[in-house]
Amino acid sequence: MAVGFNTMKKQPLLNTYVNNFNMDETVQRIETLISEGRKSYVVAVNVDVIMKIEADSYLKEIVDKADITLVDGKPLIWISRLHHNTIKVKISGSDLVPVLCAKAANAGHSVFIIGGKEGVAEKARKRLEEKNPNIKIVGTYAPPLGFEKDEAELNRINDIISRAHPDLLIACFGCPKQEKWIYENYQKYDAKVSLCAGATVDFMAGHIKRAPRWMSEHGLEWFYRFLQEPRRMFRRYFVDDMKIIKLVIKYWKKR
Secondary structure (H helix, E strand, O other): OOOOOOOOOOEEEOOEEEOOOOHHHHHHHHHHHHHHOOOEEEEEEOHHHHHHHHHOHHHHHHHHHOOEEEEOOHHHHHHHHHOOOOOOOOOOHHHHHHHHHHHHHHHOOEEEEEEOOOOHHHHHHHHHHHHOOOOEEEEEEOOOOOHHHOHHHHHHHHHHHHHHOOOEEEEEOOOOHHHHHHHHHOOOOOOOEEEEOOOHHHHHHOOOOOOOHHHHHOOOHHHHHHHHOHHHHHHHHHHHHHHHHHHHHHHHHHO
16 A cells, blocks of 8 residues: 555555665665655654554654654564564664764765754764764754744754755654654755654763663563663553554454
């Protein structure tokens, strides 16, 4: 099944549509979008995003219309198998962004990082430059709290990005703030590809540790995050996300 306004064919997954790409295909497609010079944006869905989509038709519109919609979560891979429409692999922003940055360094593409607390994006920048000496990071910015409701600040951000005119914009605000901000502004600022990357800036800066690879490969990355921030993550993982079981049944019946 395809969604008409997308540049690539997508397949259904519960309440949205996703691209069934592996990492190499994802990077190649983003490189192509940069080369084409057409403004575009990339999102990723996990269980939490899927649950938010179910209750937020505007977020669903944004995700459905994305030029690329990736799957970031082993539980969604397992669910896709139940629906006999298996997704190839989980692609998280924290895995994708370092690969894209290495590619950007080799190809001469420029990068802008926005999001995180004050100083976090700059720290991420320095660490990326240490790993990729040729990378061209043309700017970083940490918007103030509540920026998405401040028209003057939104205009300022659009101007800052446009003056840097990056090939790749990495936005790290968390869902749904980053998706809604990009959707409402990506045609206003001068960047070629805008990527929703969640907590990736904190991972790149070294403020949050990634789960061991074996945990990630077995669908336990969420549990590792919970152990790091139990108070903040408890409701998300053990209350809100548990409702995914009802969604699986709902969309199974629809099939």
